[in-house]
Amino acid sequence: MADTSHGTGGLSFDKSKRAWPNEANIFIALICIIGMFEILGQLLPYMNNQSFLFDTKDRFDSVFNEARLKIIILQVAIIGIIALGVTQVIISGGIDLSSGPLVGAAAMIVMSFAQTELVNGNPNPKAVFGDWAFDLPVLIPVVVGLLFGAFIGAINGSLIAFTGIPPFIATLGMFLVCRGIAQWWTRGQPVSFPTESFAWLGSGMMPVIWFLLLAVLFHFILRFTVYGKHTYAIGSNEDAARMSGINVKRHKVLVYMIASMLAAFAAIILSSKNLTAQSGMGQFYELFAIAMAVIGGVSLTGGRGSIIGTVLGAMVFGVIQSGFTYVKLDAFYQLMAMGAIIIGAVVLDQWRQKQAAARA
Amino acid sequence: MENDIVLKTEDLTKHYGGVQALEGANFELKKGEHVAIMGDNGAGKSTFVRQITGVEQRTRGTVWLYGENVAFGGPLDAREAGIETVFQTLALADDLDVPDNLFLGREKTRLDWLGPFRLLDYKAMRRATIEGLEKTAVKIPNIRNTIRNMSGGQRQCVAIARTATFHSRLTIMDEPTAALGVQETAQVENIIRTLKEQGEPLILISHNMRQVFDLVDRIVVFRRGRICANLDIKNGDITGEDVVAYITGAKTQPEYQEAA
Ligand SMILES: Nc1ncnc2c1ncn2[C@@H]1O[C@H](COP(=O)(O)OP(=O)(O)OP(=O)(O)O)[C@@H](O)[C@H]1O
Numbered sequence: 311m312a313d314t315s316h317g318t319g320g321l322s323f324d325k326s327k328r329a330w331p332n333e334a335n336i337f338i339a340l341i342c343i344i345g346m347f348e349i350l351g352q353l354l355p356y357m358n359n360q361s362f363l364f365d366t367k368d369r370f371d372s373v374f375n376e377a378r379l380k381i382i383i384l385q386v387a388i389i390g391i392i393a394l395g396v397t398q399v400i401i402s403g404g405i406d407l408s409s410g411p412l413v414g415a416a417a418m419i420v421m422s423f424a425q426t427e428l429v430n431g432n433p434n435p436k437a438v439f440g441d442w443a444f445d446l447p448v449l450i451p452v453v454v455g456l457l458f459g460a461f462i463g464a465i466n467g468s469l470i471a472f473t474g475i476p477p478f479i480a481t482l483g484m485f486l487v488c489r490g491i492a493q494w495w496t497r498g499q500p501v502s503f504p505t506e507s508f509a510w511l512g513s514g515m516m517p518v519i520w521f522l523l524l525a526v527l528f529h530f531i532l533r534f535t536v537y538g539k540h541t542y543a544i545g546s547n548e549d550a551a552r553m554s555g556i557n558v559k560r561h562k563v564l565v566y567m568i569a570s571m572l573a574a575f576a577a578i579i580l581s582s583k584n585l586t587a588q589s590g591m592g593q594f595y596e597l598f599a600i601a602m603a604v605i606g607g608v609s610l611t612g613g614r615g616s617i618i619g620t621v622l623g624a625m626v627f628g629v630i631q632s633g634f635t636y637v638k639l640d641a642f643y644q645l646m647a648m649g650a651i652i653i654g655a656v657v658l659d660q661w662r663q664k665q666a667a668a669r670a
Numbered sequence: 671m672e673n674d675i676v677l678k679t680e681d682l683t684k685h686y687g688g689v690q691a692l693e694g695a696n697f698e699l700k701k702g703e704h705v706a707i708m709g710d711n712g713a714g715k716s717t718f719v720r721q722i723t724g725v726e727q728r729t730r731g732t733v734w735l736y737g738e739n740v741a742f743g744g745p746l747d748a749r750e751a752g753i754e755t756v757f758q759t760l761a762l763a764d765d766l767d768v769p770d771n772l773f774l775g776r777e778k779t780r781l782d783w784l785g786p787f788r789l790l791d792y793k794a795m796r797r798a799t800i801e802g803l804e805k806t807a808v809k810i811p812n813i814r815n816t817i818r819n820m821s822g823g824q825r826q827c828v829a830i831a832r833t834a835t836f837h838s839r840l841t842i843m844d845e846p847t848a849a850l851g852v853q854e855t856a857q858v859e860n861i862i863r864t865l866k867e868q869g870e871p872l873i874l875i876s877h878n879m880r881q882v883f884d885l886v887d888r889i890v891v892f893r894r895g896r897i898c899a900n901l902d903i904k905n906g907d908i909t910g911e912d913v914v915a916y917i918t919g920a921k922t923q924p925e926y927q928e929a930a
């Protein structure tokens with residue numbers, strides 16, 4: 311066969327030709343945002359030259375303001391766990407709006423199986439079930455929570471895969487169903503006083519450890535397993551995936567199940583951290599999780615994004631939230647600004663896609 | 671049923687609601703034979719392909735592959751039965767690179783007991799991709815590029831390489847050279863000639879009269895969902911004008927009168 315200009319010699323695996331990763335842009339954005347708050351802190355008259363990032367108190371001998379950093383990562387860790395699942399759903403071309411209410415419902419159910427019998431020597435005032443449900447091994451509430459998540463996810467996934475209802479509508483319905491379950495479970499009463507072993511799951515920096523462990527696990531799964539490849543393939547071109555022999559319906563069910571199980575796991579950690587479960591828990595979490603993914607470069611049209619991106623997106627999200635508090639922006643302005651940032655991230659993604667389309 | 675018949679369809683029919691996209695197609699392909707399907711836009715050529723390859727479920731009719739009555743539940747079944755197809759839509763995942771697309775749905779894996787979480791053997795797939803592309807002399811500057819960043823012709827090359835890399839019992843190409851330049855078209859035609867030398871049967875859908883006359887043994891003409899002619903072109907008494915007459919409806923072979 312003729313060897314022409316770029317002939318067979320061009321059939322290479324050339325690492326140097328790999329494109330600049332989108333994750334690097336997000337990392338740069340993260341640095342810029344931190345720098346921006348640092349400068350704001352110096353400029354704003356009412357800030358008294360506090361530093362956002364660095365430790366300015368003489369009493370401590372650390373370089374960074376560790377307390378603030380800890381709060382930032384602790385704040386994003388639990389929503390970040392949800393975002394890991396939402397990332398997979400969005401990459402597969404879907405969306406999941408039910409994760410926030412699912413956190414509320416799962417927390418209520420889980421906590422009911424994690425209660426301790428005696429609180430300071432007195433019977434548990436918040437007992438949901440009878441004696442049999444007290445002081446169960448920690449595995450039981452965890453498994454119950456994950457099963458509940460899997461069940462909700464299976465319904466989401468089946469509705470979307472088999473009836474063709476758009477993911478937006480199916481999960482919006484589930485949003486209300488889960489809020490209903492959360493309130494119905496105890497007729498609105500909070501559930502409290504978990505066992506020590508359950509309380510350990512979300513104590514201290516444990517949420518961050520879970521978040522990082524799960525992030526590593528799912529990074530690996532998305533990059534190196536058939537499940538991951540098919541998730542990207544379905545989000546890229548569903549018809550092509552089907553014609554290539556992928557069982558698209560079954561795969562979608564699996565993706566939504568994993569996403570809901572991650573949200574349920576977030577509920578376990580959150581209720582353990584707070585030592586209580588309330589039906590209203592997880593408000594806005596579905597939107598914040600989607601925001602983390604989108605800020606992290608996960609494309610709402612599917613097919614593109616990564617766990618690393620979402621982790622960076624979560625950090626950006628946490629830094630912005632913490633920075634707003636740092637510059638003493640009121641909570642309602644914070645919500646408005648967050649909304650604007652989410653819209654901005656989507657606009658940026660669409661602009662990037664147009665650029666890419668124009669190049670091709 | 672005789673064993674030298676690769677593919678046979680009887681009364682193969684597909685209706686989309688009220689649209690009769692394919693009506694009563696009786697088609698036969700012999701061992702080692704290369705057949706072209708021609709016909710105007712919307713004549714039902716791609717529909718015919720989709721019924722054979724399990725992409726869609728037919729309304730009516732029977733399909734035999736190597737004498738075996740087959741009813742594929744999905745594209746994977748057809749592929750496992752040895753049918754390799756270049757679809758007109760190419761069926762590529764835009765955000766994946768070349769090896770990913772070549773092996774999509776039949777990845778080389780390790781630790782298969784992990785089920786859906788079994789590990790991808792990237793190295794082996796990359797090696798097989800380079801070998802496959804070299805064998806077919808398809809030119810792609812960098813196989814790690816995503817399909818999104820490729821030209822239409824390069825995309826088509828990837829789709830063709832996908833069918834040519836795997837051994838098959840029947841190859842189907844739906845307008846494989848539609849977006850290709852002169853050199854690339856020649857290359858695809860060479861791939862088809864290689865298949866002919868190896869005795870692998872092929873169904874080629876094409877609007878390119880010169881190409882069809884160069885490459886195949888027989889032309890089957892579709893018109894408005896029906897087969898209207900079956901033309902042996904090896905002995906040279908059929909001309910391009912004859913074929914055009916069948917395509918446009920100026921002529922219909924007597925045995926296909928109901929298609930007129
Ligand atoms: N999914 C579908 N739903 C409804 N009608 C369809 C569908 N797919 C194809 N058709 C119709 O069936 C007819 C045959 O289409 P088909 O794609 O087989 O044509 P074709 O011969 O491949 O044409 P071309 O040369 O343009 O590729 C057309 O009238 C088309 O509009």
Ligand SMILES: [Mg+2]
Binds near residue numbers: 715716
């Ligand atoms: Mg067609």
